[in-house]
Amino acid sequence: MSLKIAIIGCGKIADAHVEQIRRNRSAELCAVCDTEPIIAEQLAVRYTIPHCYSDVASMLSDMKPDVLHITTPPQSHLSLTRQAVAAGCHIFLEKPVALHHCDAEAIVSAVVAGGRKLAVNYWPRFETPALELHRLYESGVLGIPVHVESYTGYDFAGEFGLALRRDPEHWVHRLPGKLFQNMLDHVLNKITPFLIDPQPSIEAIAWSGEAGAAETCRSELLDELRVVIRGTQTSAYATFSAHARPVSQTLRVYGTKNTAYIDFAARTVVLERKQTFPSALGRLFPPFLVAKDYFGQGMNNVNSFWHSRFHYFEGMHRLVDEFYLSIERNAAPPIPYEEILRVSAMMERIFQQIYPEVRA
Amino acid sequence: MKVLVTGAGGFLGVHVVERLLAHGYTNIRCFLRDPGKTKRLIELSEQYVGAQLELCYGNLRSKADCAVAIADVSLIVHLAAGLKGAPAELFADSVVVSRNLLEALEARAVSPKKNTRIVLVSSFGVYGVVPLGRGARIDERSPLENHPELRDTYSHSKLRQEQLFRDYQIKDGFELVVLRPGVIYGPGGGAFSNRVGLQIGPVFLHMGGRNLLPLSYVVNCAEAIVLAAGHPDSAGQVYNVHDDDLPTASGYLRLYKRHVKRIHSIRLPYFVTRMLARSLESYHRSSQGQLPAIITRYKAAAAWGGNSFDNAKLHALGWRQLVATPDALAQTFQYLRQKETKG
Numbered sequence: 024m025s026l027k028i029a030i031i032g033c034g035k036i037a038d039a040h041v042e043q044i045r046r047n048r049s050a051e052l053c054a055v056c057d058t059e060p061i062i063a064e065q066l067a068v069r070y071t072i073p074h075c076y077s078d079v080a081s082m083l084s085d086m087k088p089d090v091l092h093i094t095t096p097p098q099s100h101l102s103l104t105r106q107a108v109a110a111g112c113h114i115f116l117e118k119p120v121a122l123h124h125c126d127a128e129a130i131v132s133a134v135v136a137g138g139r140k141l142a143v144n145y146w147p148r149f150e151t152p153a154l155e156l157h158r159l160y161e162s163g164v165l166g167i168p169v170h171v172e173s174y175t176g177y178d179f180a181g182e183f184g185l186a187l188r189r190d191p192e193h194w195v196h197r198l199p200g201k202l203f204q205n206m207l208d209h210v211l212n213k214i215t216p217f218l219i220d221p222q223p224s225i226e227a228i229a230w231s232g233e234a235g236a237a238e239t240c241r242s243e244l245l246d247e248l249r250v251v252i253r254g255t256q257t258s259a260y261a262t263f264s265a266h267a268r269p270v271s272q273t274l275r276v277y278g279t280k281n282t283a284y285i286d287f288a289a290r291t292v293v294l295e296r297k298q299t300f301p302s303a304l305g306r307l308f309p310p311f312l313v314a315k316d317y318f319g320q321g322m323n324n325v326n327s328f329w330h331s332r333f334h335y336f337e338g339m340h341r342l343v344d345e346f347y348l349s350i351e352r353n354a355a356p357p358i359p360y361e362e363i364l365r366v367s368a369m370m371e372r373i374f375q376q377i378y379p380e381v382r383a
Numbered sequence: 384m385k386v387l388v389t390g391a392g393g394f395l396g397v398h399v400v401e402r403l404l405a406h407g408y409t410n411i412r413c414f415l416r417d418p419g420k421t422k423r424l425i426e427l428s429e430q431y432v433g434a435q436l437e438l439c440y441g442n443l444r445s446k447a448d449c450a451v452a453i454a455d456v457s458l459i460v461h462l463a464a465g466l467k468g469a470p471a472e473l474f475a476d477s478v479v480v481s482r483n484l485l486e487a488l489e490a491r492a493v494s495p496k497k498n499t500r501i502v503l504v505s506s507f508g509v510y511g512v513v514p515l516g517r518g519a520r521i522d523e524r525s526p527l528e529n530h531p532e533l534r535d536t537y538s539h540s541k542l543r544q545e546q547l548f549r550d551y552q553i554k555d556g557f558e559l560v561v562l563r564p565g566v567i568y569g570p571g572g573g574a575f576s577n578r579v580g581l582q583i584g585p586v587f588l589h590m591g592g593r594n595l596l597p598l599s600y601v602v603n604c605a606e607a608i609v610l611a612a613g614h615p616d617s618a619g620q621v622y623n624v625h626d627d628d629l630p631t632a633s634g635y636l637r638l639y640k641r642h643v644k645r646i647h648s649i650r651l652p653y654f655v656t657r658m659l660a661r662s663l664e665s666y667h668r669s670s671q672g673q674l675p676a677i678i679t680r681y682k683a684a685a686a687w688g689g690n691s692f693d694n695a696k697l698h699a700l701g702w703r704q705l706v707a708t709p710d711a712l713a714q715t716f717q718y719l720r721q722k723e724t725k726g
Contacts, residue, residue: 035469046671061482065474065543069532182469189416190442331670 026050026347029088029112031079031103032095033057033066035182036117040092041070043340050090050347056082079103083110090115090350096194097204101126101133108137113350115343116143118208120367122199127367131360140356142346143363145212146339147272151327152285152292152320153338156276157216159294165278168217171259172277175210176270177202177246184265196244200374203229203248203263207373210250210261211366213274218365220254225369227251229377232266250373290333291320385410386612387456389443389484390463392420394571395504398605399460400424404431406609412437414452414463443480449487459484460502460612464544470536477540478547485551500558502612505545507565507597507623508538513684521597522693523563523621533681535577558618560611564604565597565625565692569711570718572601574639578686579632580648581677587648590656590678590687591632597625597692598635600711603704610702622697628708629692635712642716644723656683 028050030037037055044052054074057063067075076082083091083106091112093103097119104114114134120127120143134141147153159165178184187193187202198204229245246265252258272287282295293316298305327333334340345357386408390396392415403411404427411434413424418440428436441448443463453459461484465476488499510521511528519525531539545561552559566576575582578596580589599607607624611617630638633650640646651659660678667676694702706714 034471038470042672059475059479061474061478061543062471065470065478065539069470069536069539071532182472185468186472190444192442192445328673331673334671334673 026089026350027086028052028090028092029054029056029082029086030066030092030094031056031082031107032093032117033059033062034094035186037066037092037094039336039339040094040115040117040343041066041072042334043336043343044092045070046340047344047347049351050343053088054082054086079106083107083112088112090347093117097121097198098194101130104130104141105133108133108139111139113140113346114142115346116141118144119198119204119370120208120363124364124367124371127364131364135360140346140350141360141363142342142356142358143208144339144342145208145358146336146342147209147287148212148338149341149345149357150287150290150338151323151332152287152290153213153274155292156274156283156285159281159283159292160217160276160278164281164294165276165283166280168257168276168278170277171214171217171257172262172273172275173210173213173259174262174264174271174273175206176267176272177206177263177265178270179246179265181270199378199380200370201378202244202246202265203377204370204374206263207248207261207370208366209272210263211369212362214252214259214261215362215365215369217257217276218252218254218259219256221365222368223252223254223259225250225252225372225376227373227376232264245377248373248377252369289320290324290327291317293317293320384408384458385412385456386458386460387412387414387452388460388462389414389452389480390461391415391424392417393462394569395567395601395605396462397423397427398569398601399462399608400436401427402602402605402609403460403612404434406613408458408609408613409433410435410437412439412452412456414439414441414443416440416442416463443483444475446483446487449480449483450490453484453487453491457498458500458502458612459488460504460608462504464504465540466537470540473536473540474543478543481544481547485547485555488557489551489555500560500612500618501548501552502560502562502608503545503548504608505561505563506538506541507563507625508534509542509545509563512688512690513681515690516688517684518689518691520691520693521623523623523696530681533679534685535682538685560617560619561621562608562611563621563623564599564607565623567599567601567604569601569715572715574643574719579636580651585647587636587646589633589636589648589650590653590683591636592650592652592687593631593633594687594689595629595691596632596635598629598708598711599625600704600706600708600715602706603711606705607697607702610700611697614700617700620696622700623692623694624697625692625694626708626711627694627704630708630712632687638712639716639719642713643719653683653687653689656687 028044033055044050055066055072056076056079060077063075091107092115094117100121187195195205227250229248231245232247248263250261274285276283285292300308349356391413428434465473511526528542531542579591660680660683663676664679
């Protein structure tokens with residue numbers, strides 16, 4: 024069976040969606056839509072997509088897609104989800120899920136009530152090292168997670184950062200959590216699988232790095248964020264930085280048995296093991312053991328590259344495939360809805376602490 | 384006459400404002416997005432007696448800002464365009480803003496047909512040079528690109544922008560003058576056009592070889608724009624803009640190495656470039672886009688197809704190169720050297 028796919032929202036991230044949809048052999052991208060016809064047209068022309076629309080109702084009615092990828096700003100996610108579910112579509116939603124946690128709950132409710140499925144684009148969670156970490160955790164190699172450190176860097180000189188800086192009217196500036204709301208899903212969704220608590224305690228501070236740490240919360244666009252999360256069993260640090268270099272994405276999980284460290288940019292996952300060598304030998308061997316691990320990871324990456332499984336959005340490709348498969352087989356979607364909502368609830372609590380108007 | 388210059392704070396914009404003042408236009412609205420780019424414009428207003436430069440900040444993506452920009456003007460020099468970034472951003476900054484501007488003009492109480500002339504600064508990139516074959520001479524009668532999806536996104540967006548202006552011109556009847564500059568260069572600009580080659584990691588792949596570079600020194604380009612803007616015969620016309628004594632790509636690279644800094648470059652003859660492009664295309668396809676096809680045979684033919692260029696039509700309008708190419712290159716390299724020294 025070939026799934027008919029459509030996209031609403033033809034901005035920057037839509038390119039990545041088009042490319043991953045086209046890599047799936049059981050999917051056919053039939054149409055794209057954007058309220059700005061020129062932006063819809065450019066995407067359709069560049070990727071030779073047969074139909075483009077500026078009105079989502081017309082697209083849903085003409086094309087009758089099985090899946091709608093919603094890649095619009097989050098302000099429109101709830102209404103578009105309701106409209107698409109009513110038209111019989113499953114939903115692949117770009118993060119952030121919604122403006123507020125209550126909207127995220129309404130999105131999940133609408134999908135469940137309509138008997139459809141939902142996935143949110145938590146693509147780093149589906150990268151090879153993240154899956155390997157999950158395997159290590161599930162097999163008990165790490166033991167019980169004691170602490171998790173999730174770090175995400177940001178580059179204002181990059182494609183997305185430039186768009187934000189150039190345009191004071193950019194939709195990100197109008198989010199309750201501003202820049203953080205557009206990025207924090209990827210920081211927190213790496214932590215939530217290791218937290219058993221539905222509502223852990225959260226303490227957040229934020230500031231504008233350009234003005235300096237002393238200017239906490241004064242700047243309109245804060246770009247440095249530190250969050251301390253404490254659950255009954257596991258604690259976590261979530262860090263977002265727009266000024267630290269190199270720009271990276273890392274995750275470290277400290278377990279009662281071993282610690283795992285993931286570098287998402289280099290696509291490596293390395294286990295930091297308890298030393299068994301005695302005395303000075305215990306200090307002599309570890310660098311070589313770590314080097315051996317990295318060499319092995321490097322060779323795995325070469326293998327992935329050789330077999331064309333080393334794309335930038337490889338995790339998104341895997342997530343899209345799993346989501347489509349869950350539709351075809353009527354199986355559980357790849358990301359539990361409970362986890363999507365937990366991330367959304369944590370984000371809102373963080374924004375309430377750093378942007379007082381969110382609390383109001 | 385009140386003149387609007389969009390993108391007035393940009394690399395080309397400040398020179399266009401300067402040339403407008405030099406040609407006797409005094410009432411100029413300088414529309415710019417970044418308030419940090421006003422220093423040179425303020426200097427110009429002090430330098431030219433009687434100059435009334437109105438600095439107007441905004442973003443042409445906003446229809447309200449467009450309405451403010453076009454109020455009371457009878458000549459619009461439209462320079463604002465996206466130069467880099469994601470494709471959607473390029474189209475938003477070049478095509479959507481143009482549409483907003485044209486719609487604001489349509490909505491203006493005064494009839495645009497009778498009172499307004501628009502000078503659009505387009506690009507050489509709109510020409511469809513590939514079907515013409517190697518060595519074709521490019522002038523204003525050369526065909527436009529039929530396969531924009533096969534070209535770089537910048538060229539694609541400029542072609543769409545031009546089409547948009549033509550559609551509105553037919554509908555609204557304003558006077559349209561289109562200028563298509565080649566590679567605009569000068570102090571404040573970049574060092575290399577793709578027509579010279581591509582920097583891949585630490586190595587500069589030099590594909591340009593003996594291809595002529597259609598350089599347009601920023602002052603000479605601004606002079607052409609202002610001349611065409613005010614010429615009674617230019618309405619409805621298109622002008623290619625480049626300087627007279629054009630260097631080859633290899634000549635430019637040699638001078639750069641001599642006057643700015645040594646760089647490690649590898650010369651790729653055209654047939655090698657084609658082979659490389661074929662391999663990249665093939666790999667891009669088979670790997671489902673694991674590596675981008677930054678060079679394709681089509682792009683290679685468009686950029687390094689041995690074309691020659693003709694600016695006779697611009698000369699017929701009375702344009703003369705204000706800064707000779709050796710002087711222009713010297714000033715540019717001096718700027719680039721200072722930039723390199725500062726790091």
